[in-house]
Structures are given as structure tokens and as C-alpha cells.
Amino acid sequence: MHGLELVTEVPFVTQLQDAEGIAGERPVVGPFGGAIEYFLSIAVDAPLEPGAPRSALPPPSSVSAHILPSGEPHWAAHRLVEQDLVRFSQIAEFELSDGAIRGRLLADDHRTLAELRLLGPVMAFWLERRGGLVFHGSAVVPLAGEHAEPRAEAGCLLFLGEKGAGKSSTAAAFLANGGALLGDDIVTVTGVAVADGPVAWSSYPEMRMEPLTVRRFVGDPSSFDRVLSGLPKRRIPVLAGRYGRFHPGCASLRAVVVLAGTDGRAARSASLVEPISQAEAVIELVRHSYTPRLCAGAHSAANRFAALARLVRRVPVLRATLPRDLDALPRSVEQLQAEVLAVAGTAAR
Secondary structure (H helix, E strand, O other): OOOOEEEOOOOOOOOOOOOOOOOOOOOOOOOOOOEEEEEEEEOOOOOOOOOOOHHHOOOOOEEOOOEOOOOOEOEEEEEOOOOEEEEEOOOEEEEEOOOEEEEEEOOHHHHHHHHHHHHHHHHHHHHHHOOOEEEOEEEEEOOOOOOOOOOHHHOEEEEEEOOOOOHHHHHHHHHHOOOEEEEEOOEEEEOOOOOOOOEEEOOOOEEEEOHHHHHHHOOOHHHOOEOOOOOOOEEEEOEOOOEOOEOOOEEEEEEEEEEEEEOOOOOOOOOOEEEOOHHHHHHHHHHOEOOHHHHOOOOOHHHHHHHHHHHHHHOOEEEEEEOOOHHHHHHHHHHHHHHHHHHHHHHHO
């Protein structure tokens, strides 16, 4: 997961990759160190920092714009002496250090919600404070040429977009065509300043799909658990022999594709992609960073903008419009892949 081994005794609802990876392929150790420990306690236990009352916390380094009915912000991040504290009001709080994340539930019935916060915004914050660039999107390793299986050396594609733009559906269409999932929902990019170029790291072998997408690409939505009670999205494990393929480790980032929604057209000879300027590309990467307001407190804005600028100089960023019809999507992503990789190949020369 993000080039890390998660060491914990806490049970997870989310399908996590074990230490040996999928199909016996051991994950590559990433630039963040070999492992991260995760601990979880409940509110009646000792506080994370014994003797430090919450009233004594420093002013937040970043705070949510969303205010709950109680008057509390949805979340707030505080920079402590050697750690950062991220608190989700009425749910959980997490203390982040270089080698560990310590969570404390504020209500015992919020375990699943606290897990989603850990694997999403908290992990994004931890990775960003260690120099990663974390995006809210989906990444796939497509089939390359005549090969029967996805190959990491062929690189990966990262899809970004607003809610409902079709990130998970596009990834599902690539899996239907034989590609492999690198990550859904959260994707980490590193290496923007190294000679070998940027790489994207796998997250965990699970997708979160709307029921219509599940029915088209996987099966009966009622056969899969909801991501969270009351929400329509389903958890889809990506496991060999069940559904799709998962690529553990990392793959070189060939292109970033910003999905501009769908327009109801079927795939045709007209191009599905269009280039965007580097200045606009940086703006898109900021917009589709994982909880950008929270991660702004992980390190200086100047350093992050500089890293994003290096990324768009090394990797093409394109805009794509895909058909609304899910049945047409696998055919459309074949055309999309060909167009994107043609641009990426030209940019690499």
C-alpha cells in the first residue's frame, strides 16, 4: 500500500493487500520507508498525548470549511512538537509521526467511518508530509501491445475528475479489457525530480462503484457490501480469480487524464482527448489533490506547487470526454488508451 507495509492488529473492512502482494508478487518498497504501524484505541483510553488537554492544542495548521451543527469544524489539523494531529469531530483523531499513525475513536460506533478517514485523508496527509503527491483518482496499468498481461514497465495512466466524472467506471472498463488496477480513490505519485521520472504507487485491491457500474462490469450489486451504511456505492474486491487484476507496487506514470464528464456519444473516429496548457494542468492537479485543504497543512504550499510544476513538465496532462453509455465504455477506453499513449510517446521524445 503506497510502497509501505501496514503493520497492525486492527481488523479492517477494506480489502487490503497482504505482505506478499497478489499472485505471489511482493510489493516494491517505496520511498517512504519499509513499514508504518497503525494503532487504534477508543475514547475511554488514555489520550494520545498524556497530560496534554485538547484545549491546549496550538491553532490549527489547516481546518475544514464545513462546520457541523455542533459548531465544530468537520476536521482540523494541528502541528505538535514532533507529530501532527488530525481530528475528525465526533468520529476519531489521529496522531501522525514518521513511522506510525495512532488513532483514537471518539465514538465506538464509528469504526468503519474512522477506517475510511484513515485510508483516505489521514494517509494522504501522512504521505504528503513525507514528500508524496496524493490525488483523488483512479490509476490503471493497461495491456501493452501484444502482451497477454499488464506490464509495469509499460507504465500507468492516472484518471482525475469531479465527483461523478467516471473515474471508477473508466478504471472498471480498463479492467474489463484486461488491464490491472493500481489504485481507486487514492493514488500517490513520487519521483517528480528524479532521472527515472514520476511513478504512481498502488493503494489497495478494492474499488468503490456505483450500483449501475457494478451491474455492468461485475455482477449483482446486492452481492457486495456498501462502502458505508446508507450510501449506494459498493466495495468491490479486486482479487485474482474473482474480479479483475491488481498490480502491487508501482508503475511509471505515462499520462494524467482529467475526465470532463460524459456527453452521450459513442466512440468514433473523432479524438477523445485534448491537450491542456501546463498552467491549467497545475490548477487541475491542485483541484484533484486528495483533500487539498487538509494536505496544505502537511508542508509548504510553495514546495508543493514546485513539485506539481515539475510533474506537468515531465508527464502530459490531457482532458478527455467519454460516452455516458457504460456498454460503450470498454471500446471507448481502447481508443482513449491509444490516443493518450501516442501523446505520451511524442512527449517522451
